[in-house]
Amino acid sequence: MKNLISMMGILLFVIGLCALPSLVTAVIYREVAAAISFVVLIALCLLIGLTAMKLFPPARIRVRARDGFLIVALCWLIASFISALPMVITGAIPSFVDAFFEMCSGYSTTGASILSDIEALPKSILFWRSFSHWLGGMGIIVFATAIIPSIGVEGMMIASRETPGPTLDKMTPHFSDTSRRLYLLYIIFTVVLAILLMFGGMSLYDALIHSFGTVGTGGFSNYNNSVAHFASPYIYWVLTIFMILCGTNFNLFFVMIRRPRRAFQDEEYRAYMGIIIAFTVMIAIDLLAAGGYHDPFRSLTDSAFQVASVITTTGFATTNFDVWPTFAKMLLFLLMMLGASSSSTGGGPKIVRILVSIKLIRRGISLKIHPRQVTTLKLNRGQITQEIATNIANFMFLYFATIFVGSLLIAVNGFDLVTTVSAVVTCVGNVGPGFNLVGPTMNFSQFSDFSKIVLSFLMIAGRLELFTVFMLFSPYYWNSNKA
Numbered sequence: 001m002k003n004l005i006s007m008m009g010i011l012l013f014v015i016g017l018c019a020l021p022s023l024v025t026a027v028i029y030r031e032v033a034a035a036i037s038f039v040v041l042i043a044l045c046l047l048i049g050l051t052a053m054k055l056f057p058p059a060r061i062r063v064r065a066r067d068g069f070l071i072v073a074l075c076w077l078i079a080s081f082i083s084a085l086p087m088v089i090t091g092a093i094p095s096f097v098d099a100f101f102e103m104c105s106g107y108s109t110t111g112a113s114i115l116s117d118i119e120a121l122p123k124s125i126l127f128w129r130s131f132s133h134w135l136g137g138m139g140i141i142v143f144a145t146a147i148i149p150s151i152g153v154e155g156m157m158i159a160s161r162e163t164p165g166p167t168l169d170k171m172t173p174h175f176s177d178t179s180r181r182l183y184l185l186y187i188i189f190t191v192v193l194a195i196l197l198m199f200g201g202m203s204l205y206d207a208l209i210h211s212f213g214t215v216g217t218g219g220f221s222n223y224n225n226s227v228a229h230f231a232s233p234y235i236y237w238v239l240t241i242f243m244i245l246c247g248t249n250f251n252l253f254f255v256m257i258r259r260p261r262r263a264f265q266d267e268e269y270r271a272y273m274g275i276i277i278a279f280t281v282m283i284a285i286d287l288l289a290a291g292g293y294h295d296p297f298r299s300l301t302d303s304a305f306q307v308a309s310v311i312t313t314t315g316f317a318t319t320n321f322d323v324w325p326t327f328a329k330m331l332l333f334l335l336m337m338l339g340a341s342s343s344s345t346g347g348g349p350k351i352v353r354i355l356v357s358i359k360l361i362r363r364g365i366s367l368k369i370h371p372r373q374v375t376t377l378k379l380n381r382g383q384i385t386q387e388i389a390t391n392i393a394n395f396m397f398l399y400f401a402t403i404f405v406g407s408l409l410i411a412v413n414g415f416d417l418v419t420t421v422s423a424v425v426t427c428v429g430n431v432g433p434g435f436n437l438v439g440p441t442m443n444f445s446q447f448s449d450f451s452k453i454v455l456s457f458l459m460i461a462g463r464l465e466l467f468t469v470f471m472l473f474s475p476y477y478w479n480s481n482k483a
Contacts, residue, residue: 029122233298287325306332
């Protein structure tokens with residue numbers, strides 16, 4: 001309990017600090033009600049956070065492996081809960097359930113929204129909404145370990161529960177140093193992208209909003225038409241490139257500095273880039289063949305952007321892909337089920353799990369033909385242990401089971417099958433837009449409060465790799481006799 005209270009204190013302290021830029025934005029744009037709401041949020045977070053840290057100093061945290069799951073799950077839920085206060089206080093989103101949904105979507109970098117008129121909201125509220133992408137993209141607790149080194153050792157145990165992908169590698173002896181290196185790269189990407197977007201005609205405010213959404217692979221925009229508002233091929237291609245970069249395993253960027261060739265030998269990276277190129281070409285050709293596009297460059301631009309946006313689970317849109325031909329939409333739906341690379345800011349099952357699953361299927365077929373054959377699974381020339389293969393198979397089963405059960409739960413709304421299933425897929429995979437009533441030009445406001453709570457839970461569960469959350473529902477977890 002002391003460890004939990006201490007981590008909650010650290011979390012609230014960090015959120016209080018991170019709300020300061022939004023307060024400054026409210027002051028700049030003279031949004032009095034919003035400024036007051038952020039003052040309330042900051043005061044509340046700092047007061048509770050500092051009190052908890054004073055009573056239970058972070059340096060004394062000793063967390064068991066099993067405790068990490070509870071701490072991470074509660075941290076993300078509490079972060080979404082308390083961060084919704086400014087939206088409710090200002091009346092920007094009067095319903096607390098809606099505000100909670102919006103912040104769950106923000107921190108989980110899903111990008112799904114209940115807002116019909118985004119541009120009507122105060123600029124500082126939209127800034128806070130998008131900044132949650134930036135915090136959630138790399139991980140709230142990874143950020144905490146970067147700024148509070150005293151929790152570095154135990155921080156890895158906790159942060160590994162919230163990091164997208166099967167593994168979280170330490171690049172330095174101390175995890176807090178690793179966190180700082182990752183966030184340094186994260187900040188560099190954000191700053192460089194913001195500068196490039198300003199060269200394309202964006203204001204500093206717009207550039208920051210879309211940089212947060214791109215680098216965090218979240219997809220919140222401050223315009224109703226998303227990125228299509230700018231009607232700029234330059235902006236489209238800049239965002240496409242950075243979405244692809246941020247959907248790449250961040251550890252590879254450090255490998256590229258020392259051994260560039262080794263990074264390009266990574267099987268997951270090659271598969272990731274191969275899928276992007278192949279799907280972009282197929283969709284571009286389909287769009288031209290269907291007659292909806294007459295300009296090959298525009299077709300290629302929209303295709304590349306949407307492929308990058310969906311596979312990295314960013315969720316930006318340059319066009320309404322819900323009106324594209326069925327073949328193109330099926331390819332995008334397949335991308336929603338793949339996700340980005342492991343240890344990236346993207347969501348979804350991750351390419352590495354898909355690769356291992358394919359290898360497992362191939363081995364299964366081979367053993368059916370040659371029962372006595374000894375076949376080993378390999379990835380990047382290294383052998384995949386039976387434990388890793390089993391964990392990945394279990395994850396894939398749980399992933400599809402979650403989609404099935406989630407679809408049953410929100411089917412009570414009575415919406416069509418495509419809307420229901422794509423809404424769940426896009427929330428579990430942290431993609432954002434789906435099809436039909438939750439397409440890129442629509443939103444989730446039509447769902448009942450019950451469905452919004454379910455979808456909020458699915459967004460957090462998907463971002464935390466499912467097991468981190470679902471393990472808490474197991475009676476074995478709460479049995480103190482089982483370590």
